[in-house]
Amino acid sequence: MYDLVIIGNGPAGISAGIYAVRYGLDTLILEKDVISGQIASTDIVENYPGFSSIAGMELMDKFKEHAENVGVVTEDGEVIDIKSNGDKKIIFTNEGEIEAKAVIIATGANPRHIGVPGEEKFAGRGVSYCATCDGPFFRSKNVAVIGGGDSAITDALILSNLASKVYVVHRRDELRATEVLQERAFSKNNIEFIWNTVLDKIVGDDNENGVVKMVALKNVKSNDKKEMAIDGVFIYVGIVPNTGFVDVDKTQTGFIMTNDKMETSVEGIYAAGDCRVTPLRQVVTAVSDGAIAAASVHDFVKNI
Amino acid sequence: MYDLVIIGNGPAGISAGIYAVRYGLDTLILEKDVISGQIASTDIVENYPGFSSIAGMELMDKFKEHAENVGVVTEDGEVIDIKSNGDKKIIFTNEGEIEAKAVIIATGANPRHIGVPGEEKFAGRGVSYCATCDGPFFRSKNVAVIGGGDSAITDALILSNLASKVYVVHRRDELRATEVLQERAFSKNNIEFIWNTVLDKIVGDDNENGVVKMVALKNVKSNDKKEMAIDGVFIYVGIVPNTGFVDVDKTQTGFIMTNDKMETSVEGIYAAGDCRVTPLRQVVTAVSDGAIAAASVHDFVKNI
Numbered sequence: 001m002y003d004l005v006i007i008g009n010g011p012a013g014i015s016a017g018i019y020a021v022r023y024g025l026d027t028l029i030l031e032k033d034v035i036s037g038q039i040a041s042t043d044i045v046e047n048y049p050g051f052s053s054i055a056g057m058e059l060m061d062k063f064k065e066h067a068e069n070v071g072v073v074t075e076d077g078e079v080i081d082i083k084s085n086g087d088k089k090i091i092f093t094n095e096g097e098i099e100a101k102a103v104i105i106a107t108g109a110n111p112r113h114i115g116v117p118g119e120e121k122f123a124g125r126g127v128s129y130c131a132t133c134d135g136p137f138f139r140s141k142n143v144a145v146i147g148g149g150d151s152a153i154t155d156a157l158i159l160s161n162l163a164s165k166v167y168v169v170h171r172r173d174e175l176r177a178t179e180v181l182q183e184r185a186f187s188k189n190n191i192e193f194i195w196n197t198v199l200d201k202i203v204g205d206d207n208e209n210g211v212v213k214m215v216a217l218k219n220v221k222s223n224d225k226k227e228m229a230i231d232g233v234f235i236y237v238g239i240v241p242n243t244g245f246v247d248v249d250k251t252q253t254g255f256i257m258t259n260d261k262m263e264t265s266v267e268g269i270y271a272a273g274d275c276r277v278t279p280l281r282q283v284v285t286a287v288s289d290g291a292i293a294a295a296s297v298h299d300f301v302k303n304i
Numbered sequence: 305m306y307d308l309v310i311i312g313n314g315p316a317g318i319s320a321g322i323y324a325v326r327y328g329l330d331t332l333i334l335e336k337d338v339i340s341g342q343i344a345s346t347d348i349v350e351n352y353p354g355f356s357s358i359a360g361m362e363l364m365d366k367f368k369e370h371a372e373n374v375g376v377v378t379e380d381g382e383v384i385d386i387k388s389n390g391d392k393k394i395i396f397t398n399e400g401e402i403e404a405k406a407v408i409i410a411t412g413a414n415p416r417h418i419g420v421p422g423e424e425k426f427a428g429r430g431v432s433y434c435a436t437c438d439g440p441f442f443r444s445k446n447v448a449v450i451g452g453g454d455s456a457i458t459d460a461l462i463l464s465n466l467a468s469k470v471y472v473v474h475r476r477d478e479l480r481a482t483e484v485l486q487e488r489a490f491s492k493n494n495i496e497f498i499w500n501t502v503l504d505k506i507v508g509d510d511n512e513n514g515v516v517k518m519v520a521l522k523n524v525k526s527n528d529k530k531e532m533a534i535d536g537v538f539i540y541v542g543i544v545p546n547t548g549f550v551d552v553d554k555t556q557t558g559f560i561m562t563n564d565k566m567e568t569s570v571e572g573i574y575a576a577g578d579c580r581v582t583p584l585r586q587v588v589t590a591v592s593d594g595a596i597a598a599a600s601v602h603d604f605v606k607n608i
Contacts (some may be wrong), residue, residue, distance in 0.1 A: 015353045015588065022351060022440050047326060049319045049591045050354060050366045052373040062354045069356040132599070136326050157606055158526030161328030184606055197407045260564065263582045279565050284319065287353045288592030295436070295584045302461055302488055 002028050003102040003301045004294075005091050007079050008242075011039055011283045012273025013106035014063045015290030016297075017072035023298040028100070029067075030077040030093065036275070038108060039283055046136065048283045055198035056124075059283070079107075079245050082269065087304050089268055101304060102268045102297045105256060105292060107242035109274040109281070114146065114237055118202030118212075126204060126212025127233050131155035132282065138163045138232045144215055145169065146199050147236035153185050155234055160188045167228065169194045171220055196221045202233055241275040251277060263292035270296060306332050307605045308393050308598075309404040311383050312546075313533040315343055315587045316577025317410035318367045319594030320601075321376035323560035327602040332404070333371075334397065342412060342578070343587055350440065352587045360428075363587070379469035383411075383549050387574065391608050393572055405608055406572045406601045409560060410594060413578040413585070418450065418541055422506030422516075430508060430516025431537050435459035436586065442467045442536045448519055449473065450503050457481035457489050459538055464492045471532065473498045475524055500525045506537055544581040555581060566597035574600060 004020050006013045009031035019025040039056045040043065046053050054062075068076070077093035084090075091098045095200055098273055111129035119127055128134040131252060135158050143163045145156040148170035155212065156176075159166045168185065173195045175182050185191050201216035215233055218225050241254045249257045249265035256271040264271050273291035274281045308324050310317045313335035324331040343349065343360045349441065350357050358366075371378070381397035386407060388394075395402045415433035417423055423431055433440040439462050447467045449460040452474035458481075463470045472489070477499045479486050489495050505520035519537055522529050545558045553561045553569035560575040562568055568575050576593035578585045 011353065016351060018351060019436075023462060033395070046374075047322060047595070048354070049315065049322060049370055049594075050352070050363060052370045059354060066353055066356045089597070132323075153604075158327060158602070180607060215353075280596045282592075282595055284595045285586075285592045288586075288589045290353075291351070291586055291588045292584045298462070299458075303484060 001088060002026050002098065002100040004028070004102050004104065004297050005030060005089070005098055006104045006106055007072060007091070008032075008108060008273070008275075009108035010106060010108050010286065011063060012108070012271060012286035013104070014067045015270055015287035016104045016106060016294045017067050017290075018070050019279065019294030020297060021070045021072050023294060025294070025298060025301060027072060028098070029072060029074040030079060030091070030098075031074055032107075042088075044137070045133070045283065047133065061136070079097070082246050082266065083200040084266060087268075098244065101301050102270065103183045103292045104262075104272045104290070104297065105243065105246055105264075105269065105271040105275055106286075106293075108276050109239045109241040109255070111235065112238040112240055114199055116199050116201055116237060118204065119235070122202055122204050122212045122233075125210065126231065127202060131158040131234055131237055132232075134232075135159050135162045140164050141231035142229070143167070143232040143234060144199075144228070145228050145234045145236065148172060148175040148177060149236060150181060152236035153181040155236060156185055156191055157181070157188070159234065160191050163197045163232075164190065165192055166191045167230070168192070169197050169199060171198050172196065179182060199233070199235075200225065203227075239274075243275050256283045260292075261296040262289055263296060268300060305392060306330050306402065306404040308332070308336060308406045308408065308601050309393070309402055310408045310410055311395070312336075312410035312412060312577070312579075313378060314410060314412050314577065314590065315350070315364075315367060316381065316412070316590035316594040317408070318371045318376070319591035320408045320410060320576055320598045321371050322374050322469055322594070323595045323598035324601060325374045325376050329598070329602060329605060331376065332402070333376060333378040334383060334402075335378055336382045336411075342414065343498075348441070349437070349587065351437065353396055359571075368525075379438045386550050388570060388572065391572075406490045406574065408597045408601065409547065409550055409568075409573065409575040410590075410597075411578045411579050413545040415539065416542040416544055418503055418539060420503050422508065423539070426506055426516045428509050428516070429508070430535065431506060431539065433539055435538055436584075438536075438538075439463050439466045441604045444468050445535035446533070446585040447471070447536040447538060448503075448532070448534050449540065451478040452476060453483060453540060453542075454481045454485060455543075456540035457485040459487055459540060460495055461485070461492070463538065464495050467536075468494065470495045471498055472496070473501050473503060473521060475502050476500065488527070503537070503539075504529065505530075525607060543578075547579050563602040566593060567600060572604060
C-alpha cells in the first residue's frame with residue numbers, strides 16, 4: 001500500500017510528488033496522458049517566477065526532470081473511481097486497483113472549446129483562454145473576447161489595459177457577468193461590445209507558424225455575417241474540472257471544495273490546482289497547492 | 305499616486321510585482337535590504353519546482369531578473385507606518401511618504417536565532433531552520449533538533465524519516481508541542497530526547513566551507529556539559545514576522561490574518577508569503593501568495 005497516490009501529472013501533481021517524496025512518503029503519481037496539464041499546451045509562459053520566458057512544454061519537462069531527480073515514480077492509469085475502506089483508499093483505474101493511505105486529486109481543468117474552425121489550429125498562436133497568461137503578448141494590438149460571463153469580462157478588463165482595442169463578442173444582448181464588472185467594462189473607451197453574435201471561424205496565415213489574422217462572426221438574430229481583422233481571440237465559454245470520478249463535496253460545476261490545507265470533505269482525500277475552488281488558476285498557484293497538499297498528507301499519514 | 309506599493313522584495317513581493325505589472329498596474333516594490341528574503345541566505349534550494357537544485361541566492365537573482373524583464377520598479381525604503389486616507393494609502397518610509405491605491409505586505413518572517421557561537425558561521429552548512437527545506441541533505445546522518453514546540457517536533461518527525469538518528473534537545477523536561485505530535489515523536493525509535501538541556505555551542509571544520517561536526521550542550525539543572533558528534537543542527541525557537549509597522553488584524557505572534565484572496569482586515573491592504581498565517585512557508589507558497597494578492601489588487605483598483 002502506498003502512503004500517497006497523486007492523480008494527475010500537471011504542475012500541481014508533480015509539485016505534490018516532489019514534496020511528498022522529500023517528506024519520505026511512499027508516493028505514486030498516476031498520469032492519464034503523457035502530455036500533462038494545460039501548461040504543456042501553452043506556447044510561452046512568462047509568469048512562473050524564475051523563468052522570464054519559457055515554452056510551456058519546456059517548463060513541464062523541467063518539472064518532470066525535477067520529479068525524476070527526487071525519485072518520484074509515475075505510472076500510466078486513468079482513474080475511474082475512488083473508494084474509502086477504513087484507513088485506506090482504493091483507487092480503481094483502467095488497469096486495476098491501487099491502495100493508498102491518502103490521495104491527492106490534481107487532475108486540473110480544461111477550458112471549454114467552442115469547436116469552430118481554426119480554434120485548435122491557432123491555439124497558442126493567437127487563440128488563448130487566459131488573459132493573465134497571454135495578455136502581454138497583445139500589447140497595442142486588437143483582440144476579441146468571446147463570452148459574457150465573469151471570466152470573459154474580467155479578462156476583457158485585463159486586456160483593455162494592454163491591447164489597443166478589445167471587442168467583446170457575446171451571443172446575447174446583455175452580459176451575464178456581475179454588475180460591477182459590467183460597469184467597469186462599459187466605462188472603458190477601448191472595449192466595444194458586439195451583441196447577439198457568435199464566433200463562426202478563426203482565420204490566419206496558412207503556414208506552419210501562422211498566427212490569427214481575422215475572425216468571422218455571425219449575428220444570431222439577423223444571421224448577418226461579418227469578418228473582422230484581429231490579432232488575438234480570447235475564448236471564455238467555461239472551464240471544466242476533471243473531477244467526475246471522485247465523490248467529495250464540489251460546486252455545481254464540479255470544482256472540488258477544500259480548506260486552506262487542501263483537505264476535501266473526505267478524510268484522506270486532498271485536492272490541488274485547477275480542479276479545486278481557488279481565486280486564481282496559474283502554474284504558480286498549482287505548484288503551491290501541491291506542496292501544501294503534500295505537507296497535509298504527511299501530517300495525516302504519520303497520524304494514522 | 306501608484307496603483308500598488310509592495311513592501312518586501314523576497315519571493316512573495318517579487319511575484320506580486322511580476323503579476324501586478326502584467327496586469328497593467330503602476331507598481332513599486334520597496335526593499336529594506338538588497339539581500340531579500342530568507343531564500344537568499346539558503347544554501348541550496350531543491351524544492352522550488354523547475355529547479356532540481358539551485359543556490360538560494362541564484363534563485364533570488366533569477367526572480368529579480370524576471371521582475372526587471374517585466375518592468376518592475378524597485379526602490380530602497382524601510383516602511384515605518386501605513387495610514388489609510390479615503391481611497392488612498394500613505395506609506396511612510398525612512399526616506400519620505402509614498403501614496404498608493406493598494407498595498408501588499410510581503411515582508412516575510414525570520415527564524416529566531418539562539419545566538420550561540422557557531423550558529424551564524426555554519427548557517428546553511430549544517431545549521432538549518434527548516435527540515436522541509438534541508439532535511440533531505442541529512443539522509444542517514446545524525447541530527448539535533450533544538451526546541452520543544454510544534455515546529456520543532458513536526459520537523460523532528462520529518463527528519464526521523466530521513467536521518468539515522470534525531471536528538472531533540474529541549475530546555476524543559478516536557479514538550480510544549482501538541483499531544484498528537486508528542487505521541488508520534490515518542491513512538492519513533494530513532495528520536496531520542498535530551499531534557500533540561502540547552503545548546504551551548506556549534507562546532508565544525510575551521511576552513512571556509514567547513515561543516516558542522518559537533519554540538520556542545522549544557523544541562524540547565526546540573527550545569528553538566530557534554531559534547532555530541534552531529535552532522536546537522538535544526539533550530540526551532542520561534543519565527544518572527546516583520547509586521548510591526550502595519551495595523552491590521554494579526555495573531556498574538558504578529559502573523560497577518562488573510563482570507564484566500566490575501567485580503568487583510570483593512571480594505572486595500574493585502575498580505576502575502578511568510579508574514580501571513582499560512583499552513584506552509586516555502587518559496588513556492590510565497591510566490592503563489594504574491595500572484596493571488598496581485599490579482600486581488602487588480603480587482604480592487606479597477607473597482608475604485
